[in-house]
Amino acid sequence: MFSVSPEIYKVITQASRYLFAFFALMLLLFALSWLYDERRKRRERLRYLPEAGNIGEMVVISGSDQLPVDTWFPIPREGILGSLRSCDLVVPCPGVHARHLAFSWQDGTGLIIKPFPGCETFVDGVSLITAVKSEMPVMVHGSCLQVGSAVLRLQLLSALEHTNRPFTVTAPEPFLPFTDPPAQEYRPDQPNPMNQPLIGNPADGLSQQESQNALDPAVVSVIPEEHLPVQQTAPRRKRADRWKEDFSE
C-alpha cells in the first residue's frame, strides 16, 4: 500500500498533532452549539404548545379563600396533589394534607387516584378509602374529586375518549328556505338565558355556540335592564397566576 518517506512522515505527524487538537476543540464547540441549538428549538416548540405534557385541567368548583372558584390547574400525566408548594397540584384548602394523593394517567382508562394513608378522598361521591380495590373509581372527563373542603372537576383534552357520560350526536337539521324569525316578546316568567353558565360543558348539554348566542346584542336588547345579570361569572384563573401574585407580595 501507499507509504511516504520518513522525512515527509515526520512533517505530517508534527502537523497532524496540532491539527488534531484543533479538530478536537472544534468538535467540542460544535457539540455544545448543537446542544444549545436543540434546546432553543425545543423551547420554541413548547412555546407554541403550552398544554404539552398535560392531559387536561382541574377546575375548582368549591375551594377556599386561597383557592377561588373557577381557578384551574393543568394536570400532568402523573404527580402528587397536596397543600405543599412542592406538590404538582397545590390545593391549599382545609382538610387537604401536605401530600394528599398520587395520581397517574393511564391511556384508555383515565386518571387513577391513589390517596396516601389517612387522606380522605372522594371521586364522584365515592370514597377511595372504603372502596373495594377492584371497584376503585377512575376519574374521567367531568368527574369530580373531593379532597378536604375542595371540589375539583376534571376536564380532559381527549374528552370524548375518556368519559362515562353519554354524548348524543344530533342529526343536522334539513335545509329550510330562509324566513324572518318570528318576533318574540320577552316574558319575565321565562328563564333568562344570561343566567345560564357561560362556559359550555358537554355534559351539561350547552354548547359554546349556545353560550355565545346568549350574549347576542339582539337578544340582550329586548331584555329589560332590571332582568340583566348584575355580576358576570368571574374570569377563569390559572393557578400559576395566583403564584405570581403571591411572589410579588
Next chain:
Amino acid sequence: MSKKSSPRFRFVFAAALLVLLALLVPALREGDQRLYLLAAGVTGAMLLCMIIPARLFSLDRLILSIALYLGAVGIISLATTNPDAALMQLLRCSAGVVALIIGAMVIRIISPSMLTAGISSFLGLLLLAGSLLVQDLPFPFTEAALILMVISFSSLLSCYGGAAALLPGIIGTVLLLLQGMTVEASVLALTVLLLLWAADGKIGLVLAALAVFAAIFFGAAHFGYLPAFIPGEEHALSLSTLVSSGLFGSETVTDLQNSALPASSLVYLLSENYGLVFTGLTLFLYLPLMLRGTSVAGSARARFHAVLALGCVLIFSLRIPASLLSAFGVLPLPLNPLPLLTDSLPDLAAQMLTLGLLCGISSVNETNLAEDAHLAMLAK
C-alpha cells in the same frame, strides 16, 4: 443564496474527518493495509450509523454521535501501536452499537411494574453475586449489573414508592463492597440517594437511606472490606504517563507496556500518542453527553422514564470524575477506565446500553411532543 449548515452536520463532518485523518496518518508510515482498512471502515461505519440506525430507531442524534466518536477515539488510540488490537476494538464497538440499539428498543417494551422490577433486580443481583462467588470470572459484569439495578430502582420507585426501591440498591451496594469494588459501590449508593432525593422528595426517607448507606460503608471499613486509601505507586505512574508526552504528544510512537496501569483503559495510550490537549478536549465531550441526558430526563412525561434517564446519566457520569481524579493522582481511589474509552467488551456494551436507554427515552419524549402538537392542531 447559501444556507448555513446545521450544528449536527458540522459535528458529524468534523468527527468523520478527524477519525479518517487520525487513522490515515499512521497508515502512511509503513503503508499498513490494516490501517487503511480501518480508516475506511471506521469512518464509513460512523457515518452509516449516524444515518441509518438513527433514522430507523429514532435515536437521539447527539448522544449517538458523541458515543460513536468516543468509540472511534478508542480505536484511534490503539491504531498507532497495534493495528490488530484496533481491529478487535472496532468489533467491540460494533457490538456496542448493537447494545445501544437494543437499549433504545427495550425502553419501548418495558413499563414500570413488579415484573420489570423483579426480573431486573434478580438479574442484577445474580451478576453481582456470581462475580463474588466465581473469583476469576473472565468478563466483569459489574457495569451491566449497575444498569439492571437502576432499572429495578426506577420501576419500584414509580410503582411502590421510595422505601421499596431502596432494598435492591442496598443489597447491590453490599455485594459490591464484599468484592472490594469501592468506586462502583459508591457510584451505586450515590445514584440511589440522588434519585431518591430527586424523585421521591421525602427528606426523612433520604436521611434514613443516607444513614443506612453510611452504616454499610462504616461496617465494610470496620471488617476490612474497604481498601486502604493511600496513594500508591500506580497513581504516580498514572500521572507521569498522562503528562509524559507533553501538550501535543511526542514525536515517537509509544506502545504502553505497564502492568501497574489498568489494562483496559485507553486514555493512557491516547495521551501518550496525541498529547494532553487532544485528550483533555476529547474528554470534555462527556459534558454535552451528560447535559443532553439530563435534558432527556427533564423532558420525560412518565416518572419511570424520568428516574431511569437520570439514573443512567448518574451511573455513566459519576465514574468520570472518579476515574479522572484517580488517574491524575488527586484521589487515592483504584484506577478505573473511563466510560467508552475501554477495551473491555462487557463494560463497553453496558455503557452503550445505558446510552441506548437514554436514546430510547428521548425518542419516547419526541413521540409525546408530536402527539401534543397533533392535539393542538386539532384543537385549532
